[in-house]
Amino acid sequence: METVGMVVSSKGREADILVQDNRVETGSILRIGDFYGIVAHMRYREDEKIGSKQKLIANVQVFGKLGNNRLLKIKKPIQPYAEVCLASEKDLGDMLSGERNISLGNVYGTKARAFLDPNEYDRHTAILASTGAGKSYTAANLIKEFLSLSLPVIVVDTHGEYQRLLSHLVKEENIDIDLEVYTVKYPRKGFRELKIPVSILSPEDFNHFIQLTEPQKTALETVLDKFEGGDYLLQDIIDKTEGLSQKDFHEGTIRALKRKLVSLERGFRNVFDRYGTDIAGIVKPYQVTIIDASYAPQGVRQSVVSYLASELLEGRIREKNEMSNPINYELLFVVEEAHNYASSKLSHSCRYQLQRIASEGRKFGVGLCVISQKPSKIDEEILSQCNTGIYMHITNPNDKDHIRRSFESINDEIIRDLDSLDVGECIIAGAMNRIPFLMCSVDDVGVKREHRRKFDYEREDKVQVASSGYV
C-alpha cells in the first residue's frame, strides 16, 4: 500500500503525521500499521525532527484496530516513525459497517459508503448548518434510509419541500415507500388536512395567536379550567367567556378577551377542532407522513409541533402500558426549523413537548431529529440530548460556541473548521457513527436545481400622455 506520511510524535490516542501526499486532508481516514485514525486538523510546523523547513502536519485521532470484524480501542500510543497509508475502501467498509446499516453518502474523498448504525436513532439526531448548506437534502437521505428499514417517519415540513425530495429519492432508488401528505390551514386538492384539538392549547399558546394582557390571560385560564376533559371547541370557550362574572373580572377585560377569541375562531376555524386528527393512525411502517405547514402562520406551526410531539410520545406510552389507541411502531419525528419550536426563550408548549421527547423518547422508541440553521437559538437541554450530530457548513461564532457546549463528542478544532465544508459535505459524530467522527459527502438528491434568482428584466413600455412627458 502506498505510503502517504509518517508518524512524528504520538501521545495517548493522538498522533502527529508528517504529510507526504496531497490526498491527505482533514477528514481522511488513515491506516497506521494495524491501527486506524482520522485527520482532525492540519497545520504547517517546523521542528528539529522534521527539518528546518515548515512541513505539513496532520493531527490524527487514532480510534482503534480491526479485530473480529469490530473496532478494538487503542490502549497505548502509536509507534513514532511508523508509516502511514490511506485506509482502503475495504478497510472503510469493514470498520464502518455493522449488522444493519444506513448511509447518507460516501466517506469524503472515497467511493466507500459512510455507514451508520440505525439502531441508535432513538438517541436523537441534530442536523445543524447555515442556510443553503444542504440540511434538507441530508435529512431527506436520512429519512429515506430509515424508511427502507421500515421505521415510520413523521416530518414537520416548513418549506413544503419534502414531498418533492422524497418522491424523487424513492423513485430513483426504486424503494417501495408510502408518502402521505397532510396540509395545515390551507387545504390543497388531493391532500388530507391535519386538525389540532383545541384542548392542547394552553393559555400561553393562545398568546401566540392573540396578544393577551395579564388580566385577559387570567380570565382565559379561569374559562379553560371550567372544561372537564378535552372535548370542546373555540366557540365553547367564547360562550363560557361571556358567562364570566363581572364581580371577578373587569367588564372591559371580558369584552376584549371575547373579541380576540372571536377573531381567532374566525381565522383558524379550519385548523382547530374538537378531537384533532388521530395521530396513532398516521404512524405506519414504510410510511413517511409529511405535515406540510409551509403556508401556516408561526402560531399554527407551533401548535402542530406541540400536538404531534405530545401525541406521538403519549401513543407510545399507551402501547407500553397496554392501553387503548396505542402507537404500535417505533418512529422517527423530524422537525425542520427547530429553533422556532425549541428556543430557550419560547413559552409555547411545543418547547416543553420537544423537551419531553428528547429526554424520555428513547424509553418508548421515539427518535427525534432536529434540523436548524440557528443552533444557538435551540435550548441546550434539547440539543445536548441529540447524541448524533450532523454538522455542515457553519460560520457564525455563536452557533459554533453553542455546539461546543452542547455536544461532548466533537472537538474544538473540528468545530472551528466547519466553515471549510462545501455544500453537501458534513461531519457526523456521536451515537450513530461507529468511529469518533466521519466526514461524508452526502448523496445528491438529484432534484432539478432552481435557477438562481437574478434580476434581468425587460424595460416596460412607456406611454406618452399628451404633451406632459412620460408616466
Ligand SMILES: Nc1ncnc2c1ncn2[C@@H]1O[C@H](COP(=O)(O)OP(=O)(O)OP(=O)(O)O)[C@@H](O)[C@H]1O
Ligand atoms: N448533497 C448534495 N449534493 C449536491 N448538491 C446539494 C447537496 N445538498 C444540497 N445541495 C444543493 O444545495 C441546495 C440547498 O440544499 P438544501 O435545500 O438541502 O439546503 P438547506 O440547508 O436545507 O437550506 P435552507 O436553510 O434554505 O433550508 C440544493 O438545492 C442543492 O442544489
Ligand SMILES: [Mg+2]
Ligand atoms: Mg432546508
